[in-house]
Amino acid sequence: MVLTVEGLRMRYGDTDVLHEVSFQARAGEVLALLGPNGAGKSTTIEILEGFRLRSAGRVEVLGVDPAGADERWRARIGIVLQSWRDHGNWRVRELLEHQGAYYAPYGADRPWPVDDLLAAVGLTASARQKVRTLSGGQRRRLDVAIGLVGRPELLFLDEPTTGFDPAARREFHDLIAGLAADQQTTILLTTHDLPEAARLADRILILTAGRIVATGTPTDLTTSITAPHDVRYTLGVQQFQHQILDSTPFVQALFAQHGDAVQNLEVHRPTLEDAYLALVNGVQS
Numbered sequence: 169m170v171l172t173v174e175g176l177r178m179r180y181g182d183t184d185v186l187h188e189v190s191f192q193a194r195a196g197e198v199l200a201l202l203g204p205n206g207a208g209k210s211t212t213i214e215i216l217e218g219f220r221l222r223s224a225g226r227v228e229v230l231g232v233d234p235a236g237a238d239e240r241w242r243a244r245i246g247i248v249l250q251s252w253r254d255h256g257n258w259r260v261r262e263l264l265e266h267q268g269a270y271y272a273p274y275g276a277d278r279p280w281p282v283d284d285l286l287a288a289v290g291l292t293a294s295a296r297q298k299v300r301t302l303s304g305g306q307r308r309r310l311d312v313a314i315g316l317v318g319r320p321e322l323l324f325l326d327e328p329t330t331g332f333d334p335a336a337r338r339e340f341h342d343l344i345a346g347l348a349a350d351q352q353t354t355i356l357l358t359t360h361d362l363p364e365a366a367r368l369a370d371r372i373l374i375l376t377a378g379r380i381v382a383t384g385t386p387t388d389l390t391t392s393i394t395a396p397h398d399v400r401y402t403l404g405v406q407q408f409q410h411q412i413l414d415s416t417p418f419v420q421a422l423f424a425q426h427g428d429a430v431q432n433l434e435v436h437r438p439t440l441e442d443a444y445l446a447l448v449n450g451v452q453s
């Protein structure tokens with residue numbers, strides 16, 4: 169296992185913010201950690217990154233307890249924080265070359281050659297620009313490039329696509345899916361963008377008030393809730409819309425009765441967002 173977390177607890181002062189959190193991740197798995205603001209996502213990730221000391225529980229990251237990890241271990245992980253605004257006067261290429269040099273002693277394939285990396289994150293045209301002149305989305309792409317420059321075995325992404333335009337978001341999703349599939353990079357992602365989680369994650373963990381309240385594939389979670397499907401169609405000039413718990417037998421019966429007269433059929437099943445809201449609200453109520 170690349171990640172093993174067992175009975176993780178975190179207490180700030182006299183407030184417990186993580187209660188017995190347990191999960192695992194294997195090589196090449198993309199895990200999305202979802203939850204409302206203040207649920208404990210960043211705290212969990214910061215403990216795994218070795219930036220915060222846990223109160224109790226067992227944590228192993230790449231076979232090592234991050235609380236006592238060394239530089240060699242740190243060179244094997246990549247981190248994209250929520251936001252940082254340093255290095256304004258550096259040019260994009262120079263900054264990546266500088267950051268990449270740190271990884272050179274830690275493996276023949278490290279760092280990722282800067283030109284290839286710039287192309288992978290869509291920053292080739294901005295290579296000579298100063299960091300402070302980048303747009304918000306370009307700046308975020310640079311954050312991602314800095315997280316990737318060491319070719320990490322494990323990548324932490326904290327809300328990585330905030331500020332991306334739709335095309336950049338799509339390219340980023342392809343990049344992440346490729347890293348996991350082709351290079352077996354393990355990825356732990358937090359996001360409030362539920363379609364993003366549905367698209368990228370092999371497995372989703374929903375954290376609410378410091379507890380994991382649901383875990384599974386996006387499909388597991390959407391099928392775990394009882395919510396009606398929305399079925400729409402036309403018969404001649406008449407439009408119909410129905411809310412039905414299981415749309416498949418309904419649609420079969422519809423075609424058996426009306427055949428080709430059924431037109432413009434649309435079936436909307438519950439989305440990950442519906443499941444997320446049901447699961448989170450179920451816990452809070």
Ligand SMILES: Nc1ncnc2c1ncn2[C@@H]1O[C@H](COP(=O)(O)OP(=O)(O)OP(=O)(O)O)[C@@H](O)[C@H]1O
Pocket residue numbers: 180181185203204205206207208209210211212
């Ligand atoms: N240094 C700290 N001292 C005391 N309490 C803290 C500290 N850091 C975080 N907390 C509290 O711990 C809880 C979990 O915070 P955390 O930042 O992990 O949540 P999150 O799920 O990442 O939220 P968001 O989606 O807003 O980023 C919150 O109630 C927060 O106020």
